[in-house]
Each structure stands twice: as C-alpha cells, then as structure tokens.
Amino acid sequence: MAVLFLKWFLATFGVFVGITLIRAVFHLPKKKEYVPLPEEKVNRERAEKNLSEAIKIKTVSYPEEELVDWAEFKRFHDFLDEAYPLIKENLEREVVAPASLLYRWKGEDSSLDAVALLSHMDVVPISEGTEKDWTHPPFDGVNDGEFIWGRGALDMKNHLVCVMEAIEDLIEEGFRPKRDIYLCFGHNEEVVGSDNAGAHAIMETLKSRGVRLECVIDEGGAILPLKIKGIVDKYLAGVGIAEKGYVDYEVSVLHKGGHSSQPPKHTALGKLADVIKDLENNQFKSKLTPATLDLFNKIGRNVSYPARIITCNLWLLKPLIKAVMKRIPPAASLIRTTTAVTMAQGSPAANVLPQKASVTVNFRQMPGTTAEDVKKHIQKVVKNKDIEIELLKSKEASRFSPTDSKAYKLIEELCMQSNPDNIVVPYLVMGGTDACFFEPICNNVYRFAPFVVNTGLLLCTHATNERVPVSILPEGIAFFKRFTRRMAGE
Ligand SMILES: [Zn+2]
Numbered sequence: 269m270a271v272l273f274l275k276w277f278l279a280t281f282g283v284f285v286g287i288t289l290i291r292a293v294f295h296l297p298k299k300k301e302y303v304p305l306p307e308e309k310v311n312r313e314r315a316e317k318n319l320s321e322a323i324k325i326k327t328v329s330y331p332e333e334e335l336v337d338w339a340e341f342k343r344f345h346d347f348l349d350e351a352y353p354l355i356k357e358n359l360e361r362e363v364v365a366p367a368s369l370l371y372r373w374k375g376e377d378s379s380l381d382a383v384a385l386l387s388h389m390d391v392v393p394i395s396e397g398t399e400k401d402w403t404h405p406p407f408d409g410v411n412d413g414e415f416i417w418g419r420g421a422l423d424m425k426n427h428l429v430c431v432m433e434a435i436e437d438l439i440e441e442g443f444r445p446k447r448d449i450y451l452c453f454g455h456n457e458e459v460v461g462s463d464n465a466g467a468h469a470i471m472e473t474l475k476s477r478g479v480r481l482e483c484v485i486d487e488g489g490a491i492l493p494l495k496i497k498g499i500v501d502k503y504l505a506g507v508g509i510a511e512k513g514y515v516d517y518e519v520s521v522l523h524k525g526g527h528s529s530q531p532p533k534h535t536a537l538g539k540l541a542d543v544i545k546d547l548e549n550n551q552f553k554s555k556l557t558p559a560t561l562d563l564f565n566k567i568g569r570n571v572s573y574p575a576r577i578i579t580c581n582l583w584l585l586k587p588l589i590k591a592v593m594k595r596i597p598p599a600a601s602l603i604r605t606t607t608a609v610t611m612a613q614g615s616p617a618a619n620v621l622p623q624k625a626s627v628t629v630n631f632r633q634m635p636g637t638t639a640e641d642v643k644k645h646i647q648k649v650v651k652n653k654d655i656e657i658e659l660l661k662s663k664e665a666s667r668f669s670p671t672d673s674k675a676y677k678l679i680e681e682l683c684m685q686s687n688p689d690n691i692v693v694p695y696l697v698m699g700g701t702d703a704c705f706f707e708p709i710c711n712n713v714y715r716f717a718p719f720v721v722n723t724g725l726l727l728c729t730h731a732t733n734e735r736v737p738v739s740i741l742p743e744g745i746a747f748f749k750r751f752t753r754r755m756a757g758e
Contacts, residue, residue: 288577288580288581289577292573292577292579292580293573293576295569295576295579295580296569297566297569297570297691298569300684302681302684302685302688303685304685305682305685305686305750308742308745308746308749308750309437309441310433310437310742310745310746310749312738312742314351315429315433315741315742315745316411316738316741318351318429318432319409319416319421319425319426319429319736319741320409320410320411320416320418321347321351322344322420322425322428323407323408323409323417323421323425324408324409324418325340325343325347325407326340326391326407327340327344327389327390327455328340328390328392328393328419329390329392329455329456329457329458330393330459331459333464338367341367341389341455342367345369348432349361351432352432352435352436354436354439355371355432355435355436355439358373359371359372359373359451360372360374364466364469364470364473365464365466365470367389367466368452368453368454368455368466368469369451369453369455370450370453370474371450371452371453372449373435373445373448373450374445374448375445375446375447375448375756376444376445376446377446378447378448380447380448381447381480381481381482382447382448382450382480382481383447383448383449383450383481383482383483383755383756384449384451384481384483384484384485384706385431385451385485385752386452386453386454386484386486386487386701386703386706387424387425387427387431387451387452387454388428388453388458388466388467388487388702389425389428389453389455390455390456390457390458391419391420391425392423392458392730394419398732401732401733402732402733403417403733404417404418405418406418406734407419411738413738414737414739415735415738416735416736416738417733417734418734418735419734420734421734422726422729422734422735422736423487423729423730424487426719426736426741426744427487427717427719428453429741430718430741430744430745430747430748431451431748432451433748434746434747434749434752435451435748435752437749438749438752438753443752443757445752446756446757447482447755447756448479449752449756450474450479450481452467452470454466454467454470457702465705467702467703467705467706471706471709475709479709480709481709481710482674482675482710482712482755483673483710483712483713483714483755484703484706484713484714485679485714485715485716486702486713486714486716487701487703487715487717488506488507488697488703488715488716488717489505489506489695489697489715489716489717490506490716490717490718490721491504491505491683491690491719491720491721492504492506492720492721492722492726493722494567496571498572499571499572499575500567500570500571500572500575501689502570502689502691503689503691503720504567504690504691504693505683505690505691505692505693505716506693506694506695507671507680507692507695507714507715507716508694508695508697508701508703508715508716509559509669509670509671509676509694509695509696509715510559510635510666510667510668510669510696510697511635511665511666511697511698511699511700511701511703511704511715512601512632512633512634512635512665512696512697512698512699513631513632513633513634513635513637513638513662513663513665513666514630514632514633514661514663515630515633515639515659515661515662515663516628516629516630516631516659516660516661516662517628517629517631517642517646517657517659517660518627518628518657518658519540519543519626519627519629519646519650519655519657520540520624520625520626520655520656520657521536521543521624521625521626521652521655521656522536522623522624522654523535523539523622523623523624523625524621524623525615525620525621525622526621527619527620527621528618528620529619532621535614535621535622535625536614536621536623536624537612537614537615537625539625540612540625540626540627542651542652543627543655544609544627546650547607547609547629547646547649547650548607548609551606551607552605552606552607552634552637552645553604554590554594554600554603554604555603555634556589556590556603557603557635559668559671559694559695559696560695561582561586562671562693562694563693563694563695564582565582566691566692566693567579567691567693568580568582570691590603601632601698602695602696602698603634604634605632605633605634605637605642605645606631607631608629608631609628609629610627610628610629610630611628612626613625628660629646632698633664633665634665634696635666635668635696636665637665638665639659639662639664643657643659663700663704666703666704666707667707669711669712669713669714670711670712671694673712674712674755675712675714675755676712676714678751678754678755679692679714679716679751682718682747682751682754683718686746686747697715701715717744718743718744718747719736719740720743721737721740725737
C-alpha cells in the first residue's frame with residue numbers, strides 16, 4: 269500500500285514539476301506594444317531656477333498653527349504668480365483655508381468630470397541641531413549642476429514645480445483642455461491628520477460647487493531601480509492606489525496611588541506592562557490584498573528564467589510569502605494594521621506610586637479597518653479589562669482605487685512608453701497624502717510621482733541633505749504635459 273502511495277505521489281509530483289518548468293518559460297509580462305513617445309519640449313533651465321527659488325521660501329508647517337510663518341506662504345503664492353505668468357493670466361486662482369491654493373483651468377466643456385493635479389507647498393522643519401550637517405544650507409536652494417539641495421527638493425516642491433512647468437508650457441503651446449483642470453496645492457500636508465487640512469478645504473470648496481473629478485494625481489510612488497544580479501534588472505513604477513490610516517490611542521491603567529515605600533505587588537505601571545505585551549503579542553491578522561498579489565505577480569513575470577519557476581507558482585506560495593513578510597517589519601506593514609507602542613507615562617516623581625499609567629499606541633490601519641475597529645481590537649486582546657482607551661488622533665485609511673480606469677491605464681502607458689524596462693505596479697502607500705481627502709468627489713485617486721529615484725535618495729526626504737537630481741526634472745515635466753494633454757484633451 270505504502271509503495272503504491274509513494275509511486276502515485278512521485279508520479280503526481282513529477283507531472284507538477286514538468287508543468288511548472290514549462291509554465292515558467294511562458295510566465296512573462298502580458299505582451300503589449302508600446303510606441304515610443306516623441307520628445308517633449310521642456311524648459312529645463314527655467315524649471316531648475318524655479319525649483320531653487322521655491323526651496324528658498326520657508327513654507328514650514330507645524331501642528332501648532334501659531335508657529336507657522338504665514339508671510340512665507342504669501343511669498344510662495346506671489347512667487348508662483350511671478351514665475352508662471354501664463355498660468356496667472358489664464359487660470360482662475362483662489363486662496364483656500366487660509367493658505368492653500370486652488371487653480372482652475374477652464375475646459376471647453378465644464379460639465380465633464382475634471383482632472384486634479386495635487387501637490388503640497390509645505391515642508392517639514394529641520395530637526396534642531398542638524399542644520400550644520402547639511403552639505404548646503406536647507407533653504408538656499410543650491411544647484412551644483414548635479415543636485416538641487418534643500419528641504420522640499422523631493423517632498424515635494426519638485427513635483428509642484430514640474431506640474432506648474434507643464435501647465436505653463438501647455439498654455440504656451442496653445443493646448444486647450446476639453447475638461448476643467450484643477451491644480452490643488454495644500455499648505456499643511458505634513459501635519460498628519462490635521463482637522464484643518466488645506467486639501468480637505470479645497471475638496472469641500474469643489475464639492476460645494478458640484479464638481480466631480482475624473483482623477484486625482486498626488487505624490488506617492490516613484491520609479492525605483494529594481495536590480496538583483498542575474499534575476500532582474502528593471503525599474504519599478506509604483507502607483508499608490510490606496511493609503512493606510514493613522515490612529516493614536518492612549519491606553520491607561522488606574523490604580524490607588526500612595527507612597528512608594530509601601531508598594532503593592534504591581535503598580536499601575538507594572539500592570540501596564542502586561543497591556544503592552546498583550547498588544548505586541550497579538551498583532552492584527554495579516555492579509556495579502558489583491559494589490560499586493562498583483563505587485564508580486566507583475567514582478568514575478570519580469571524575473572529571469574530559473575527564478576520564474578518559483579514566481580509562476582505564487583498561488584501555491586501564498587502562505588509562505590505571508591509567513592516571511594510577517595517577520596520583516598517593512599513587509600509586514602504592507603499586509604496588516606501595525607501596532608507601535610511609542611510613548612509611556614507613570615507618576616510624576618520617583619517616590620510616588622502612579623495613580624494612572626498610560627501608553628500611547630500608534631496604529632496604521634489597512635484599508636477596510638476603521639479607527640473604531642482598532643479600539644475593539646484593543647478591548648479584545650488586552651486581558652486586563654480595567655483599562656481606559658482614549659482616542660487622541662485619527663485619519664481613516666483610504667479606499668482602493670481601480671486599476672482599470674482611464675487615468676491608471678494612462679499612467680501605465682506613459683511609463684511603458686518612456687521606458688519599456690518599467691514595471692508598473694499598484695501598491696499600498698504607507699504614509700498619508702492629501703489625496704485621500706478627495707475621495708468624496710473622485711473614484712480614481714492615484715499617488716504617483718513620475719521621477720526615477722534610488723532608495724538612498726528617498727531616505728533623505730524629511731532628513732538631512734534632502735536633494736533632487738536635476739536630471740530627473742525633464743521627465744517629470746514631460747509626464748505631466750503628456751498626462752494632462754491626454755486626460756483633458758480627448
Ligand atoms: Zn509629501
């Protein structure tokens with residue numbers, strides 16, 4: 269019997285291996301011919317100069333509004349007027365709540381759903397004590413011929429300037445949009461979960477006027493080199509089709525206070541230690557979303573032959589992929605709501621027993637998990653039922669935008685036309701962007717920055733020596749010109 273079973277098993281396994289070896293050969297990207305794009309005219313010199321100027325204006329945002337230097341935002345608005353005279357002449361511009369900008373380029377038929385290009389004008393502050401670490405001062409906008417240096421060079425004055433350059437060029441070239449085009453520039457994107465988000469006010473303004481948007485393009489994914497020797501040598505163009513949420517909860521344990529000379533077995537802090545352990549040991553369930561699977565599938569079709577023997581069996585490897593991803597924090601954050609215990613507080617003095625001990629826990633929710641679901645999760649996994657849970661701050665996760673919309677397909681097509689070695693993939697954005705505020709008036713919300721950058725450079729955003737290679741600006745401008753022309757011209 270056992271021999272028979274072994275024979276049957278080996279035969280089945282042999283057939284499986286045979287099929288796999290053949291399938292792997294044909295496991296290739298879906299064939300589609302992309303005609304290369306004609307050269308796009310861009311004003312490189314003007315773009316570089318304007319980005320340098322934009323960086324010099326200190327549009328720093330803070331959670332405490334009284335710290336914001338509003339005069340700098342006014343300077344930024346004036347700078348845009350001066351730098352882009354055709355936009356000033358041809359687009360309506362209004363200042364929204366209290367320093368965001370909304371431009372409207374009226375199309376021939378305003379009844380059509382409009383196109384919105386987003387950027388934020390604000391930047392994060394320079395961490396105290398790090399000013400001297402910069403190769404070039406963070407607000408000088410130095411252009412050394414290879415890089416433009418400064419806060420906002422990558423996040424995201426580069427993007428904003430490229431959008432402006434594209435629209436200025438299109439006006440000059442006599443392009444007339446069929447549908448309305450909106451440029452929406454928020455003033456406080458970097459203040460996470462702000463109740464007074466400028467982008468939210470812009471959306472409310474548009475909504476009150478009955479505007480519907482065909483698509484929104486904001487910061488998010490970029491084009492990253494994907495090189496593993498002998499396996500893959502391509503570029504990964506990530507289009508963010510959703511973003512995670514953000515919620516801070518304070519979890520507290522109450523206890524009788526008193527003098528520390530006569531302590532109980534466990535103080536409030538001691539009991540809180542169990543709460544922390546419960547939270548960390550009981551993570552949210554992980555799930556490979558269709559977007560993540562699509563990402564793996566697209567990459568899997570682009571690797572070399574022996575590696576494809578593995579990647580063509582993704583369906584079989586799902587549990588293994590999940591298990592591995594759960595162990596690598598950056599990968600785990602793609603597949604589950606994350607839990608990070610970040611701050612703790614006990615009594616105010618060393619010799620006083622705490623009457624209340626609390627921790628702040630930051631969660632990043634997967635789309636589909638609400639801040640309320642997170643609270644229920646805390647109540648469920650923490651064994652101590654005598655806890656207090658207080659919501660400090662929250663921003664819900666976005667929805668998933670489709671990958672078969674006109675806008676998504678156009679992004680994909682333009683990426684492939686400009687470089688056939690691009691792999692265009694949908695993905696889940698970890699951080700927050702202004703884009704999600706537009707969901708009430710738009711189904712197709714994408715987070716994509718058309719810039720080729722390596723991971724090393726990306727790590728300097730929000731950090732020391734933020735800088736952008738000048739060589740990537742023309743492609744960015746060209747993308748926005750082509751995208752606008754195709755989206756609003758047909
Ligand atoms: Zn940003």
